[in-house]
Amino acid sequence: MSTIRLTLPDGSVREAAAGxxxxxxxxxxxxxxxxxxxxxxxDGEVYDLDRPIETDAExxxxxxxxxxxxxxxxxxTAHILxxxxxxxxxxxxxxxxxxxxxxxxxxxxxxxxxxxDDLETLEDKMREVAARDDPFVREVVTxxxxxxxxxxxxxxxxxxxxxxxxxIISVYTDGPFTDLCRGPHMPGTGRLKHFKLLSxxxxxxxxxENRQMLQRIYGTxxxxxxxxxxxxxxxxxxxxxxxxxxxxxxxxYSIQETVGPGLVFWHPKGAxxxxxxxxxxxxxxxxxxxxxxxxxxxxxEELFKISGHLPLYExxxxxxxxxxxxxxxxxxxxxxxxxxxxxxLVYKSQQRSYRDLPLRLSEVANVYRxxxxxxxxxxxxxxxxxxxxxxxxCTLDQAEDEIFLCLDQVDRIIRQTFGFRLQFExxxxxxHRLGNDETWDKAEDILRQALGRKGIEFDEDVGGGAFYGxxxxxxxxxxxxxxxxxxTIQLDFQLPERLDLEYTGSDNxxxxxxxxxxxxxxxxxxxxxxxxxxxxxxxxxxxxxEQVRVIPIADAQxxxxxxxxxxxxxxGIRVHLDDRGETLNYRxxxxxxxxxxxxxxxxxxxxxxxxxxxxxxxAGKKQDIIPVEEFEAQLREQVASKxxxxxxxxx
RNA sequence: GCCGGUGUAGCUCAGUGGUAGAGCACCUCACUCGUAAUGAGGUGGCCGUCGGUUCGAUCCCGACCACCGGCUCCA
Numbered sequence: 001m002s003t004i005r006l007t008l009p010d011g012s013v014r015e016a017a018a019g020x021x022x023x024x025x026x027x028x029x030x031x032x033x034x035x036x037x038x039x040x041x042x043d044g045e046v047y048d049l050d051r052p053i054e055t056d057a058e059x060x061x062x063x064x065x066x067x068x069x070x071x072x073x074x075x076x077t078a079h080i081l082x083x084x085x086x087x088x089x090x091x092x093x094x095x096x097x098x099x100x101x102x103x104x105x106x107x108x109x110x111x112x113x114x115x116x117d118d119l120e121t122l123e124d125k126m127r128e129v130a131a132r133d134d135p136f137v138r139e140v141v142t143x144x145x146x147x148x149x150x151x152x153x154x155x156x157x158x159x160x161x162x163x164x165x166x167x168i169i170s171v172y173t174d175g176p177f178t179d180l181c182r183g184p185h186m187p188g189t190g191r192l193k194h195f196k197l198l199s200x201x202x203x204x205x206x207x208x209e210n211r212q213m214l215q216r217i218y219g220t221x222x223x224x225x226x227x228x229x230x231x232x233x234x235x236x237x238x239x240x241x242x243x244x245x246x247x248x249x250x251x252x253y254s255i256q257e258t259v260g261p262g263l264v265f266w267h268p269k270g271a272x273x274x275x276x277x278x279x280x281x282x283x284x285x286x287x288x289x290x291x292x293x294x295x296x297x298x299x300x301e302e303l304f305k306i307s308g309h310l311p312l313y314e315x316x317x318x319x320x321x322x323x324x325x326x327x328x329x330x331x332x333x334x335x336x337x338x339x340x341x342x343x344x345l346v347y348k349s350q351q352r353s354y355r356d357l358p359l360r361l362s363e364v365a366n367v368y369r370x371x372x373x374x375x376x377x378x379x380x381x382x383x384x385x386x387x388x389x390x391x392x393x394c395t396l397d398q399a400e401d402e403i404f405l406c407l408d409q410v411d412r413i414i415r416q417t418f419g420f421r422l423q424f425e426x427x428x429x430x431x432h433r434l435g436n437d438e439t440w441d442k443a444e445d446i447l448r449q450a451l452g453r454k455g456i457e458f459d460e461d462v463g464g465g466a467f468y469g470x471x472x473x474x475x476x477x478x479x480x481x482x483x484x485x486x487x488t489i490q491l492d493f494q495l496p497e498r499l500d501l502e503y504t505g506s507d508n509x510x511x512x513x514x515x516x517x518x519x520x521x522x523x524x525x526x527x528x529x530x531x532x533x534x535x536x537x538x539x540x541x542x543x544x545x546e547q548v549r550v551i552p553i554a555d556a557q558x559x560x561x562x563x564x565x566x567x568x569x570x571x572g573i574r575v576h577l578d579d580r581g582e583t584l585n586y587r588x589x590x591x592x593x594x595x596x597x598x599x600x601x602x603x604x605x606x607x608x609x610x611x612x613x614x615x616x617x618x619a620g621k622k623q624d625i626i627p628v629e630e631f632e633a634q635l636r637e638q639v640a641s642k643x644x645x646x647x648x649x650x651x
Numbered sequence: 652g653c654c655g656g657u658g659u660a661g662c663u664c665a666g667u668g669g670u671a672g673a674g675c676a677c678c679u680c681a682c683u684c685g686u687a688a689u690g691a692g693g694u695g696g697c698c699g700u701c702g703g704u705u706c707g708a709u710c711c712c713g714a715c716c717a718c719c720g721g722c723u724c725c726a
Contacts (some may be wrong), residue, residue, distance in 0.1 A: 025671035159726050180726050201721030202654025213654055257717055372652055392694050554683040
């Protein structure tokens with residue numbers, strides 16, 4: 001028998017007989033490690049403890065501390081869920097059951113959907129399975145054996161049929177249940193203690209809406225009870241930040257059944273935020289050399305035929321309306337789902353010279369998309385949306401500078417102003433595409449150059465670009481670590497072609513410009529939804545719909561308080577005077593609950609001294625007693641600099 | 652669109668086959684207060700919509716509408 005060399009994380013090398021298992025190595029090292037061991041990492045791949053190691057390798061024992069171990073735990077928990085389902089629902093088809101972020105799911109084909117009661121019963125059954133402490137046993141099987149073992153489960157047979165000829169097929173058994181599975185798994189079911197089933201959902205087999213619908217169960221699992229509880233608490237916290245809950249509490253917006261799903265009513269406070277965001281990006285656009293345009297909301301359908309959107313995009317376009325009363329012939333009109341053809345028509349409205357380029361046209365515009373009903377979600381997925389849209393018309397040679405400018409704007413606005421962390425992804429040519437490879441080479445190169453020049457690290461989604469050009473997608477991460485789809489910057493060769501856009505070059509010949517589509521916020525609806533959750537409703541001063549609430553302690557100071565409010569109002573501060581006959585405590589609480597950045601409290605001492613007692617949102621009793629003019633100056637400064645204070649989770 | 656769940660006052664929710672309740676909010680009165688809910692009284696609901704079962708439906712059944720959780724992070 002040959003000897004292999006295992007290099008441990010501390011650099012030491014152990015020699016062992018080929019075929020030794022990770023569990024045996026752990027036992028050799030020490031009983032403590034053997035008890036703690038969950039799996040082994042062999043040359044980067046995670047092995048079960050009882051899987052033989054045949055060659056020299058970098059070797060490590062994984063314990064609860066290793067992130068990979070958590071994945072193993074969750075995957076194994078998914079298996080005991082399947083074990084429980086098979087015991088309670090004999091004959092259930094077994095789909096896929098992977099570990100996912102924070103937990104796992106498993107898909108089943110069962111005669112009737114699971115109920116919330118089923119989840120409790122299944123969870124109890126899972127605890128029984130765990131109590132049995134059955135080992136997870138790995139076997140490698142041939143394709144024929146696999147077909148035989150899973151003969152009664154068509155879902156598994158379908159997967160088996162897809163294995164490449166040389167692929168290793170493994171199965172895992174815990175007690176009565178055997179599953180086709182890549183693994184790895186925990187040593188036994190007894191280690192699975194802190195889990196909870198969370199929800200059920202329908203899920204199409206293999207995510208394909210033309211296939212049958214399976215029943216999915218989601219759950220979470222952790223090594224420690226505290227971790228499980230912390231995670232459940234975190235879910236609760238995220239729920240408190242939910243923009244739909246806060247949007248109602250803070251009276252920012254509503255969506256009303258009488259008008260229709262996905263159509264947003266911005267109430268005064270939400271509308272103020274939308275206005276401030278629009279003004280901010282428009283000011284920034286102007287400073288960056290964009291021109292503003294306003295274009296129609298509806299158009300003859302013909303335009304979308306010419307632009308090529310109609311056949312491709314029709315699923316989300318509202319159906320046409322007939323118009324043209326009194327005219328000889330009725331014409332079909334469409335509400336616009338995007339602005340690009342409109343902006344292209346502005347470009348086309350006159351002859352363009354190379355001296356006009358780049359031409360940057362921007363518009364904060366409403367567009368409408370008939371999104372599938374099941375996908376609508378608060379402000380994050382709507383049917384009537386307001387885009388901060390812009391299109392840059394330029395030569396291919398100018399494109400790099402223009403992209404650079406876009407990246408600069410994204411960085412300034414999304415990262416610096418709002419405090420989001422950014423992630424970039426470059427999507428390159430897809431299989432089905434327009435234009436020759438030479439142009440694609442150049443276009444992709446342009447995007448890479450611009451990213452590089454800005455010093456941005458990025459991932460590549462090979463083949464993920466649009467058929468008309470490559471793009472940069474930007475995701476941003478909010479205050480509690482969630483990722484959101486953010487701005488996109490796309491190069492487009494097709495639309496200039498389809499709309500026959502031209503400019504006259506210095507050679508006095510006609511040339512085709514390229515178009516760059518870009519949005520900074522994306523849509524105001526989604527972005528405001530993100531901001532609500534990011535700030536937990538506690539907006540920074542410059543964005544807060546109400547910035548200061550002035551509160552006289554008693555009626556005797558009402559006039560002095562009014563004078564303070566008037567003064568701040570004259571300084572452009574959004575201020576509200578709360579001189580109602582409620583108790584001081586009541587009014588302070590209400591301002592706090594409404595997440596007003598500052599309270600300016602005026603008692604007799606302040607009225608006499610020309611000061612205010614400033615109470616900052618979330619700071620409790622701590623207050624600053626300062627002259628009114630000093631308060632005003634501070635407010636002005638914070639608004640002007642768009643300071644991210646005061647904000648925080650005020651609970 | 653598809654699967655499941657839910658729909659009762661402005662909000663959060665309880666409840667029953669015999670035409671409905673709480674807290675908060677709102678209104679009135681009293682209190683004029685030094686940093687997170689003063690007290691008392693009062694207004695307010697076609698129990699999502701339409702149909703069916705029933706002597707009788709908010710409750711049971713069906714359809715529709717809306718909302719909520721999901722619909723590959725691949726064995």
